[in-house]
Amino acid sequence: MPEESIQHINFDELNRKAVSSPLVSHIYTADPSAHVFNGKIYIYPSHDVNAGDAFDDLGSHFAMEDYHVISMDHPDADAVDNGVALHVNDVPWAEKQMWAPDAQEKDGRYYLFFPAKGYDRIFKIGVAISDTPTGPFIPKPQAIKDSFSIDPAVYKDDDGNYYMYFGGIWGGQLQRWRTGSFNDAEPESPFAHLPAHNEPALCAKVARLTDDLLEFAEPAKDVLIVDEAGNPLLQGDNDRRFFEASWLHKYQGKYYFSYSTGDTHYICYAIGDNPYGPFTYAGRILNPVVGWTSHHSIAEYKSEWYLFYHDSSLSKGVTHLRSIKVAKIEHDENGYIKTLDPYQD
Numbered sequence: 001m002p003e004e005s006i007q008h009i010n011f012d013e014l015n016r017k018a019v020s021s022p023l024v025s026h027i028y029t030a031d032p033s034a035h036v037f038n039g040k041i042y043i044y045p046s047h048d049v050n051a052g053d054a055f056d057d058l059g060s061h062f063a064m065e066d067y068h069v070i071s072m073d074h075p076d077a078d079a080v081d082n083g084v085a086l087h088v089n090d091v092p093w094a095e096k097q098m099w100a101p102d103a104q105e106k107d108g109r110y111y112l113f114f115p116a117k118g119y120d121r122i123f124k125i126g127v128a129i130s131d132t133p134t135g136p137f138i139p140k141p142q143a144i145k146d147s148f149s150i151d152p153a154v155y156k157d158d159d160g161n162y163y164m165y166f167g168g169i170w171g172g173q174l175q176r177w178r179t180g181s182f183n184d185a186e187p188e189s190p191f192a193h194l195p196a197h198n199e200p201a202l203c204a205k206v207a208r209l210t211d212d213l214l215e216f217a218e219p220a221k222d223v224l225i226v227d228e229a230g231n232p233l234l235q236g237d238n239d240r241r242f243f244e245a246s247w248l249h250k251y252q253g254k255y256y257f258s259y260s261t262g263d264t265h266y267i268c269y270a271i272g273d274n275p276y277g278p279f280t281y282a283g284r285i286l287n288p289v290v291g292w293t294s295h296h297s298i299a300e301y302k303s304e305w306y307l308f309y310h311d312s313s314l315s316k317g318v319t320h321l322r323s324i325k326v327a328k329i330e331h332d333e334n335g336y337i338k339t340l341d342p343y344q345d
Protein backbone atom coordinates (compact mmCIF):
# COMPACT_ATOMS: atom_id res chain seq x y z
CA MET A 1 0.00 0.00 0.00
CA PRO A 2 1.91 3.01 -1.24
CA GLU A 3 2.23 6.33 0.50
CA GLU A 4 2.16 8.53 -2.59
CA SER A 5 -1.62 8.70 -2.99
CA ILE A 6 -2.84 12.17 -3.83
CA GLN A 7 -6.13 12.13 -1.95
CA HIS A 8 -5.57 10.66 1.48
CA ILE A 9 -5.54 13.07 4.39
CA ASN A 10 -2.22 13.83 6.07
CA PHE A 11 -2.51 14.36 9.81
CA ASP A 12 -0.25 17.42 9.64
CA GLU A 13 -2.55 19.13 7.17
CA LEU A 14 -5.75 18.29 9.00
CA ASN A 15 -7.12 21.45 10.50
CA ARG A 16 -10.58 20.08 11.15
CA LYS A 17 -11.87 18.20 14.17
CA ALA A 18 -12.66 14.48 14.02
CA VAL A 19 -16.37 13.69 14.46
CA SER A 20 -15.51 10.65 16.63
CA SER A 21 -12.77 9.66 19.08
CA PRO A 22 -10.90 6.35 19.13
CA LEU A 23 -12.94 3.71 20.95
CA VAL A 24 -9.77 2.44 22.63
CA SER A 25 -6.42 4.18 22.88
CA HIS A 26 -4.23 1.72 24.84
CA ILE A 27 -3.69 -0.36 21.68
CA TYR A 28 -4.03 0.39 17.97
CA THR A 29 -7.00 -1.23 16.26
CA ALA A 30 -8.37 -1.20 12.71
CA ASP A 31 -10.82 -2.81 10.28
CA PRO A 32 -13.71 -3.00 12.79
CA SER A 33 -16.32 -5.67 12.06
CA ALA A 34 -19.19 -4.95 14.45
CA HIS A 35 -22.14 -7.18 15.38
CA VAL A 36 -24.89 -7.11 17.97
CA PHE A 37 -24.99 -10.45 19.81
CA ASN A 38 -27.45 -10.88 22.70
CA GLY A 39 -28.13 -7.12 22.77
CA LYS A 40 -24.48 -6.13 23.15
CA ILE A 41 -22.02 -4.76 20.60
CA TYR A 42 -18.96 -6.85 19.77
CA ILE A 43 -16.26 -5.47 17.50
CA TYR A 44 -13.75 -7.73 15.77
CA PRO A 45 -10.86 -5.49 14.66
CA SER A 46 -7.31 -5.98 13.45
CA HIS A 47 -4.75 -5.30 16.19
CA ASP A 48 -2.19 -2.95 14.66
CA VAL A 49 1.42 -3.11 15.84
CA ASN A 50 4.72 -1.60 14.87
CA ALA A 51 6.65 -4.77 14.05
CA GLY A 52 9.40 -2.87 12.27
CA ASP A 53 8.74 -4.35 8.83
CA ALA A 54 9.72 -2.12 5.92
CA PHE A 55 6.96 -0.18 4.18
CA ASP A 56 6.14 -1.54 0.73
CA ASP A 57 3.36 -1.49 -1.83
CA LEU A 58 2.16 -4.92 -0.72
CA GLY A 59 1.43 -3.84 2.86
CA SER A 60 4.23 -5.86 4.53
CA HIS A 61 4.28 -3.25 7.32
CA PHE A 62 0.78 -4.42 8.30
CA ALA A 63 2.37 -7.22 10.34
CA MET A 64 -0.35 -7.95 12.87
CA GLU A 65 -0.03 -11.04 15.08
CA ASP A 66 -3.23 -11.41 17.06
CA TYR A 67 -6.83 -10.32 17.59
CA HIS A 68 -8.56 -8.66 20.54
CA VAL A 69 -12.37 -8.46 20.71
CA ILE A 70 -13.76 -5.09 21.82
CA SER A 71 -17.21 -5.01 23.45
CA MET A 72 -19.64 -2.20 24.27
CA ASP A 73 -22.94 -2.32 26.16
CA HIS A 74 -24.32 0.30 23.74
CA PRO A 75 -22.85 2.68 21.13
CA ASP A 76 -22.09 5.43 23.70
CA ALA A 77 -20.68 3.10 26.35
CA ASP A 78 -17.02 2.62 27.22
CA ALA A 79 -15.32 0.10 24.96
CA VAL A 80 -13.83 -2.92 26.75
CA ASP A 81 -10.78 -4.83 25.50
CA ASN A 82 -11.34 -8.51 26.21
CA GLY A 83 -7.70 -9.51 25.70
CA VAL A 84 -6.09 -11.80 23.16
CA ALA A 85 -8.74 -13.86 21.36
CA LEU A 86 -6.45 -15.62 18.87
CA HIS A 87 -2.70 -15.46 18.16
CA VAL A 88 -0.98 -16.37 14.89
CA ASN A 89 1.29 -18.79 16.79
CA ASP A 90 -1.79 -20.90 17.54
CA VAL A 91 -2.81 -21.22 13.88
CA PRO A 92 -0.91 -24.12 12.28
CA TRP A 93 -1.33 -22.97 8.68
CA ALA A 94 -0.68 -19.23 9.20
CA GLU A 95 2.70 -17.55 9.31
CA LYS A 96 1.95 -13.82 9.56
CA GLN A 97 -0.21 -10.79 8.73
CA MET A 98 -3.43 -11.39 10.65
CA TRP A 99 -5.46 -8.85 8.67
CA ALA A 100 -9.10 -7.78 8.88
CA PRO A 101 -11.34 -10.41 10.57
CA ASP A 102 -15.07 -10.87 11.08
CA ALA A 103 -17.21 -13.08 13.31
CA GLN A 104 -20.64 -14.68 13.35
CA GLU A 105 -22.85 -16.57 15.76
CA LYS A 106 -24.70 -19.82 15.10
CA ASP A 107 -26.55 -21.96 17.64
CA GLY A 108 -24.76 -20.33 20.58
CA ARG A 109 -21.26 -20.75 19.17
CA TYR A 110 -19.09 -18.00 17.75
CA TYR A 111 -16.94 -18.23 14.64
CA LEU A 112 -13.99 -15.92 13.96
CA PHE A 113 -13.06 -15.67 10.28
CA PHE A 114 -9.62 -14.25 9.55
CA PRO A 115 -7.12 -13.89 6.71
CA ALA A 116 -3.42 -14.56 7.13
CA LYS A 117 -0.44 -15.37 4.96
CA GLY A 118 0.63 -18.99 4.96
CA TYR A 119 4.23 -20.18 4.87
CA ASP A 120 3.89 -20.15 1.08
CA ARG A 121 3.31 -16.31 1.18
CA ILE A 122 -0.27 -16.78 -0.05
CA PHE A 123 -3.22 -15.22 1.81
CA LYS A 124 -5.95 -17.66 2.83
CA ILE A 125 -8.93 -17.39 5.18
CA GLY A 126 -9.25 -19.40 8.36
CA VAL A 127 -11.92 -20.00 10.96
CA ALA A 128 -11.70 -20.38 14.73
CA ILE A 129 -14.46 -21.30 17.19
CA SER A 130 -15.47 -20.24 20.69
CA ASP A 131 -18.42 -20.66 23.06
CA THR A 132 -18.34 -16.93 23.82
CA PRO A 133 -18.27 -13.85 21.56
CA THR A 134 -15.00 -12.68 23.10
CA GLY A 135 -13.05 -15.91 22.72
CA PRO A 136 -10.48 -17.29 23.10
CA PHE A 137 -11.10 -18.92 19.72
CA ILE A 138 -9.75 -22.35 18.79
CA PRO A 139 -8.58 -22.38 15.15
CA LYS A 140 -9.21 -25.17 12.67
CA PRO A 141 -5.85 -26.66 11.64
CA GLN A 142 -6.32 -25.87 7.94
CA ALA A 143 -7.50 -22.75 6.13
CA ILE A 144 -10.96 -22.91 4.55
CA LYS A 145 -10.66 -25.07 1.40
CA ASP A 146 -10.56 -22.97 -1.77
CA SER A 147 -10.38 -19.71 0.21
CA PHE A 148 -7.99 -17.00 -0.90
CA SER A 149 -7.20 -13.29 -0.52
CA ILE A 150 -8.29 -11.17 2.47
CA ASP A 151 -11.02 -9.29 4.35
CA PRO A 152 -13.74 -11.88 5.06
CA ALA A 153 -17.13 -10.47 6.06
CA VAL A 154 -19.83 -13.00 6.92
CA TYR A 155 -23.47 -12.03 6.57
CA LYS A 156 -26.31 -14.01 8.14
CA ASP A 157 -29.42 -13.72 6.02
CA ASP A 158 -32.95 -13.86 7.43
CA ASP A 159 -33.46 -17.37 6.00
CA GLY A 160 -30.55 -18.73 8.06
CA ASN A 161 -28.00 -18.88 5.25
CA TYR A 162 -24.55 -17.42 5.87
CA TYR A 163 -22.51 -15.82 3.08
CA MET A 164 -18.84 -14.89 3.12
CA TYR A 165 -17.79 -11.83 1.11
CA PHE A 166 -14.04 -11.45 0.67
CA GLY A 167 -11.15 -10.22 -1.44
CA GLY A 168 -8.78 -7.34 -1.81
CA ILE A 169 -6.52 -6.19 -4.63
CA TRP A 170 -2.84 -5.14 -4.51
CA GLY A 171 -1.39 -6.60 -1.25
CA GLY A 172 -4.57 -8.65 -0.83
CA GLN A 173 -3.56 -10.72 -3.92
CA LEU A 174 -7.05 -10.93 -5.50
CA GLN A 175 -5.55 -10.04 -8.90
CA ARG A 176 -3.39 -13.17 -8.77
CA TRP A 177 -6.48 -15.43 -8.71
CA ARG A 178 -8.04 -14.25 -12.00
CA THR A 179 -7.58 -17.63 -13.66
CA GLY A 180 -8.88 -19.62 -10.70
CA SER A 181 -5.48 -20.60 -9.31
CA PHE A 182 -2.70 -18.52 -7.78
CA ASN A 183 -0.53 -16.84 -10.40
CA ASP A 184 2.92 -16.53 -8.85
CA ALA A 185 4.56 -15.02 -11.93
CA GLU A 186 6.90 -12.09 -11.35
CA PRO A 187 6.85 -9.23 -10.66
CA GLU A 188 5.57 -9.20 -7.09
CA SER A 189 4.02 -5.81 -7.63
CA PRO A 190 0.51 -4.68 -6.67
CA PHE A 191 0.07 -3.25 -10.16
CA ALA A 192 0.86 -6.48 -12.02
CA HIS A 193 -1.86 -8.97 -12.99
CA LEU A 194 -4.65 -6.36 -12.81
CA PRO A 195 -7.17 -5.85 -15.64
CA ALA A 196 -6.51 -2.91 -17.96
CA HIS A 197 -8.16 0.39 -17.04
CA ASN A 198 -10.86 -0.03 -19.69
CA GLU A 199 -11.71 -3.61 -18.67
CA PRO A 200 -14.33 -4.63 -16.08
CA ALA A 201 -13.01 -4.17 -12.55
CA LEU A 202 -11.94 -7.09 -10.41
CA CYS A 203 -14.84 -8.14 -8.20
CA ALA A 204 -15.06 -9.08 -4.56
CA LYS A 205 -16.12 -12.71 -4.07
CA VAL A 206 -19.07 -14.29 -2.30
CA ALA A 207 -19.68 -17.89 -1.25
CA ARG A 208 -22.46 -19.41 0.83
CA LEU A 209 -21.07 -21.29 3.82
CA THR A 210 -21.83 -24.89 4.79
CA ASP A 211 -24.21 -25.48 7.72
CA ASP A 212 -21.28 -25.84 10.15
CA LEU A 213 -19.81 -22.52 8.87
CA LEU A 214 -16.44 -24.20 8.35
CA GLU A 215 -16.30 -24.46 4.55
CA PHE A 216 -17.59 -22.93 1.33
CA ALA A 217 -20.80 -24.66 0.20
CA GLU A 218 -20.16 -23.61 -3.40
CA PRO A 219 -17.44 -22.11 -5.60
CA ALA A 220 -16.99 -18.40 -4.88
CA LYS A 221 -18.81 -16.08 -7.30
CA ASP A 222 -18.08 -12.51 -8.43
CA VAL A 223 -19.82 -9.68 -6.57
CA LEU A 224 -20.63 -7.61 -9.64
CA ILE A 225 -21.06 -3.85 -9.21
CA VAL A 226 -22.75 -2.07 -12.10
CA ASP A 227 -23.47 1.56 -12.88
CA GLU A 228 -27.00 2.98 -13.31
CA ALA A 229 -27.05 1.78 -16.94
CA GLY A 230 -26.23 -1.78 -15.82
CA ASN A 231 -22.65 -1.73 -17.09
CA PRO A 232 -19.92 -3.26 -14.88
CA LEU A 233 -17.68 -0.66 -13.25
CA LEU A 234 -14.29 -0.51 -14.96
CA GLN A 235 -10.89 -1.13 -13.37
CA GLY A 236 -9.89 2.47 -14.15
CA ASP A 237 -12.89 3.88 -12.29
CA ASN A 238 -10.79 4.22 -9.13
CA ASP A 239 -13.31 6.46 -7.35
CA ARG A 240 -15.99 3.74 -7.49
CA ARG A 241 -14.54 0.30 -8.19
CA PHE A 242 -13.97 -2.36 -5.51
CA PHE A 243 -10.58 -2.51 -3.81
CA GLU A 244 -11.06 -4.29 -0.42
CA ALA A 245 -13.11 -4.26 2.84
CA SER A 246 -16.36 -5.97 1.83
CA TRP A 247 -19.41 -5.63 4.07
CA LEU A 248 -23.07 -6.52 3.63
CA HIS A 249 -26.12 -5.22 5.45
CA LYS A 250 -29.81 -5.38 4.66
CA TYR A 251 -32.10 -2.37 4.81
CA GLN A 252 -35.81 -2.50 4.05
CA GLY A 253 -35.44 -5.77 2.13
CA LYS A 254 -32.53 -4.61 -0.06
CA TYR A 255 -28.97 -5.88 0.14
CA TYR A 256 -26.29 -3.20 0.57
CA PHE A 257 -22.77 -4.23 -0.42
CA SER A 258 -20.21 -1.70 0.85
CA TYR A 259 -16.45 -1.60 0.32
CA SER A 260 -13.31 0.51 0.18
CA THR A 261 -12.03 2.04 -3.05
CA GLY A 262 -8.47 1.72 -1.67
CA ASP A 263 -6.22 4.16 -3.50
CA THR A 264 -8.98 6.80 -3.63
CA HIS A 265 -9.87 6.21 0.04
CA TYR A 266 -13.68 6.16 -0.10
CA ILE A 267 -16.11 3.77 1.52
CA CYS A 268 -18.78 3.27 -1.17
CA TYR A 269 -21.86 1.10 -1.52
CA ALA A 270 -24.06 -0.57 -4.07
CA ILE A 271 -27.58 -2.00 -3.73
CA GLY A 272 -28.96 -5.34 -4.90
CA ASP A 273 -31.99 -7.60 -4.59
CA ASN A 274 -30.26 -10.75 -3.31
CA PRO A 275 -27.00 -11.73 -1.56
CA TYR A 276 -25.22 -12.45 -4.86
CA GLY A 277 -26.07 -9.22 -6.66
CA PRO A 278 -25.56 -7.68 -9.12
CA PHE A 279 -25.33 -4.53 -7.03
CA THR A 280 -25.95 -1.08 -8.50
CA TYR A 281 -23.51 1.61 -7.41
CA ALA A 282 -25.28 4.02 -5.06
CA GLY A 283 -22.71 6.45 -3.64
CA ARG A 284 -20.25 7.15 -0.84
CA ILE A 285 -20.70 6.31 2.83
CA LEU A 286 -17.45 7.75 4.19
CA ASN A 287 -15.06 10.38 2.85
CA PRO A 288 -11.28 9.83 3.19
CA VAL A 289 -9.79 9.50 6.66
CA VAL A 290 -6.33 10.29 8.03
CA GLY A 291 -4.14 7.38 6.92
CA TRP A 292 -4.06 5.40 3.69
CA THR A 293 -6.56 2.62 4.36
CA SER A 294 -10.27 2.90 5.02
CA HIS A 295 -12.27 -0.07 6.28
CA HIS A 296 -15.64 -0.22 7.96
CA SER A 297 -18.68 -2.18 9.04
CA ILE A 298 -22.33 -1.23 9.47
CA ALA A 299 -24.53 -2.43 12.31
CA GLU A 300 -28.06 -1.73 13.51
CA TYR A 301 -28.57 -1.10 17.23
CA LYS A 302 -32.06 -0.36 18.55
CA SER A 303 -33.27 0.76 15.10
CA GLU A 304 -30.38 3.20 14.61
CA TRP A 305 -27.56 2.53 12.14
CA TYR A 306 -23.89 2.90 12.99
CA LEU A 307 -20.75 3.02 10.88
CA PHE A 308 -17.66 1.52 12.51
CA TYR A 309 -14.48 2.72 10.80
CA HIS A 310 -10.87 3.64 11.55
CA ASP A 311 -8.37 6.41 11.06
CA SER A 312 -4.74 7.14 11.96
CA SER A 313 -5.31 10.33 13.96
CA LEU A 314 -4.14 8.87 17.28
CA SER A 315 -0.78 7.85 15.78
CA LYS A 316 -0.57 11.25 14.05
CA GLY A 317 -0.92 9.72 10.62
CA VAL A 318 1.07 6.47 10.77
CA THR A 319 -0.65 4.38 8.12
CA HIS A 320 -0.43 1.03 9.91
CA LEU A 321 -1.23 2.33 13.42
CA ARG A 322 -4.97 2.96 13.30
CA SER A 323 -7.84 3.39 15.76
CA ILE A 324 -11.42 2.17 15.49
CA LYS A 325 -14.27 4.66 15.78
CA VAL A 326 -18.06 4.73 15.51
CA ALA A 327 -20.50 7.30 14.14
CA LYS A 328 -24.23 7.24 13.49
CA ILE A 329 -25.31 7.12 9.83
CA GLU A 330 -28.71 7.58 8.20
CA HIS A 331 -30.56 6.11 5.25
CA ASP A 332 -32.74 8.77 3.61
CA GLU A 333 -36.39 8.24 2.59
CA ASN A 334 -35.25 6.56 -0.64
CA GLY A 335 -32.84 4.23 1.15
CA TYR A 336 -29.69 6.13 0.16
CA ILE A 337 -27.03 6.56 2.84
CA LYS A 338 -25.98 10.09 3.69
CA THR A 339 -22.21 10.50 3.21
CA LEU A 340 -20.30 10.94 6.47
CA ASP A 341 -17.42 13.40 6.53
CA PRO A 342 -15.14 12.14 9.34
CA TYR A 343 -13.88 15.67 10.11
CA GLN A 344 -15.70 18.97 10.55
CA ASP A 345 -14.69 22.63 10.77
Ligand code: FUB
Pocket residue numbers: 030031046062099100150151168244245293294295
Ligand atom coordinates in the same frame (compact mmCIF):
# COMPACT_ATOMS: atom_id res chain seq x y z
O1 FUB B 1 -5.46 -4.13 8.09
C1 FUB B 1 -4.79 -4.66 6.96
C2 FUB B 1 -5.51 -4.31 5.71
O2 FUB B 1 -5.61 -2.90 5.58
C3 FUB B 1 -6.94 -4.79 5.65
O3 FUB B 1 -7.07 -6.14 5.39
C4 FUB B 1 -7.45 -3.90 4.59
O4 FUB B 1 -8.83 -3.88 4.45
C5 FUB B 1 -6.88 -2.58 5.01
O5 FUB B 1 -7.65 -1.94 5.99
